[in-house]
Amino acid sequence: MHDRPIRVTIDSGTIEGFTRDGVNRWRSVPYARPPVGALRYRAPQPVQPWRGVRYCHGFTYCAPQDRKYTMVRVGKYQPMSEDCLTLNVVAPESPSDGPLPVMVFIHGGGYILGSSATPIYDGAALARRGCVLVSVNYRLGALGCLDLSSLSTPEHQIGDNLFLRDLVLALQWVRDNAAVFGGDPDNVTIFGESAGAHAVATLLAVPAAKGLFHRAISESPASGMAGTPDIAAAFADDFAGILGVTPQDGAAAVMAARPSQLVEALNTLMRNMKEMRGAFPVGPTYDTEYLPRDPVAAMRDGAAHQVPLIVGTNADEGRLFTRFLQLLPTTEPMIDVLFADTDVDVRNRITNAYPGYPNSAACVRLGGDFAFGTAAWQIAEAHGRHSPTYVYRYDYAPRTFHWSGLGATHATELFAVFDVYRTRFGSLLTAAADRASARRVSNDVQNRWRAFSRVGVPGEGWPTYTDQDRAVLVFDRQTRVELDPDADRRRAWEGFTLTSN
Secondary structure, three states: OOOOEEEEEEEOOOEEEEEOEEEEEEEEOOOOOOOOOOHHHOOOEOOOOOEEEEOOOOOOOEEEOOOOEEEOOOOOEOEEEEOOOOOOOEEEEOOOOOEEEEEEOOOOOOOOOOOOOOHHHOOOOHHHOOOEEEEOOOOOHHHEEOOHHOOOOOOOOOOOOHHHHHHHHHHHHHHHHHHHOOOOEEEEEEEEHHHHHHHHHHHHOOOOHHOOEEEEEEOOOOOOOOEHHHHHHHHHHHHHHHOOOOHHHHHHHHHOOOOOHHHHHHHHHHHOOOOOOOOOOOOOOOOOOOOOOOOOHHHHHOOOOOOOOEEEEOEEEEHHHOOOOOOOOOOHHHHHOOOOOOOOHHHHHHHOOOOOOHHHHHHHHHHHHHHHHHHHHHHHHHOOOOOOOEEEEEEEOOOHHOOOOOOOOOOOOOHHOOHHHHHHHHHOOOOOOHHHHHHHHHHHHHHHHHHHHOOOOOOOOOOOOOOOEEEEEEEEEOOOEEOOOOOHHHHHOOOOOOOOO
C-alpha cells in the first residue's frame, strides 16, 4: 500500500505529510527558527513563515549528542544538528465528530540524549484511539540543558532554561495549530518519561506555560535535576575550564565551539563530578525569572498550575542502569559516594529500608528509588494537596524481561503506552504465553491515558492520591489498587536532599 500525500496549512505555511495505516503523519515540522549562529544559547524565536510547500515526510535532525544514542535502527543513525527544533504530528485519518484531545510527548534521555524520531515513540496506536499526538524535539545537553547563563557578557548573551523555553514555544505552536489537525487546543495533555517526565513536572511551575496544557502525565520523573543559579554557575565555571578558558572567556568559547566539542566537554564534566552540589549539571534552574521556584515547592504551596496529574514509577527502575548508562548509584561504593555528606542517622534510616542491604538487589532498588521513586513520591504528595493526582506503579514484565534480569525496569511502561507489544518487534519480546497479558496491560494503560486526556479522570477504579490513604494503581497481570505500597521506603527518604561539601 502506497503512502498518500496530505497537505494542511498552518500559521507558518503549507506542509505536506502522508497517510498510512489509518493515520496522517507530518514529520520534523519546525516550530522555531533554527537556534544557530547568533541565536545559539538564546531563547527560541518563532519560526519564520515560508512560501510554497514544506515537505514533512521524513525525520530531519536530532539535537547534538553522542552519536551512539542516535541509532534509529540497526546500522542507521539519525543526523544531528543544532537546527533541531521540530515536532511531529500524528492524527487519525478519519474525521471525528468533534475536536480531539491533543497529547504532547516529551522524550527522555537524562537531558543529554534522545529524539522524537525514536521508533518506539511512533504514536500511531494512540492516535488511532482518538487523539492528535505531537512529539517534540528540544535542545539537549550543553546546548540547551546545561545553564551557562552565568558566563554571559555584553557581547555574548546566554539564556537560562533554554530547553524549557523550547518546550513552551512548542506548546504555543500546538495552541495555534492543533485545530488544523483536528485537535482541540483547549484540551492538551503533556506527557513524558524520565527526563521528559521531569520536564513535564517542571512545566507545572513555569509561569509562561500557564494555560498551554490542561493535564499532565509524568512517567518516572527523575530526582536531583533542578538546581539554583549558584549551582549552575559552579558547573558553568567548570565547563569553561574543560574548554581551556577562564569563566570570563567562557561565553566566547562556547559560542565558537563546534557542537561535538560541547558534547564531549559535558561528558567530561559529568565524568569528573567529585561532589554532589545539590543537583546534576543538566536540568532546569529555579530562583530565576523564567522558573521562579523549585517545582515541587511550588506544587506544595499551590503556586503551580493546578491541572490533573498522573505520576508513577516502575517496579524495577534501577535494573536498566546496571547494564546501560551506569549513572545511578546501584552498587555499595556508588551509594557510599551518594551519602558521603549525609548525616549517618539519615544514611542508616535509608539503607535499613532495603532488607539485605548491601546485597546487589537492595543496592539496585535503593538506586532506583533515589533517582525516580523519591521524585514521584514528592510530586504526588505536593501536587495532590491542590489538584487531582493519580499515582501508579508499573509492575508488568513479560517473562523475557525477567529472564534477562531487567524485570519492569525504567522505560518499560513505554511498551504499553505506545502499543509496542502489538508490533513485530514487540512480539519478539513476549513469549507466546505472555502475548495475551502484554496486550491486556497495554490496552488498560492506553485506555486510561486516553480517558485522562479526554476528561482528566483515568478511567474507573483508580482513586486519587491523598496523604490519608496514598492509593496507588499497580499495573500487572492482575491490575489492582494498593494503599501506600512502599511505605517504609517512602518514609525513609523523607527530607533527604543532595548536599554539597
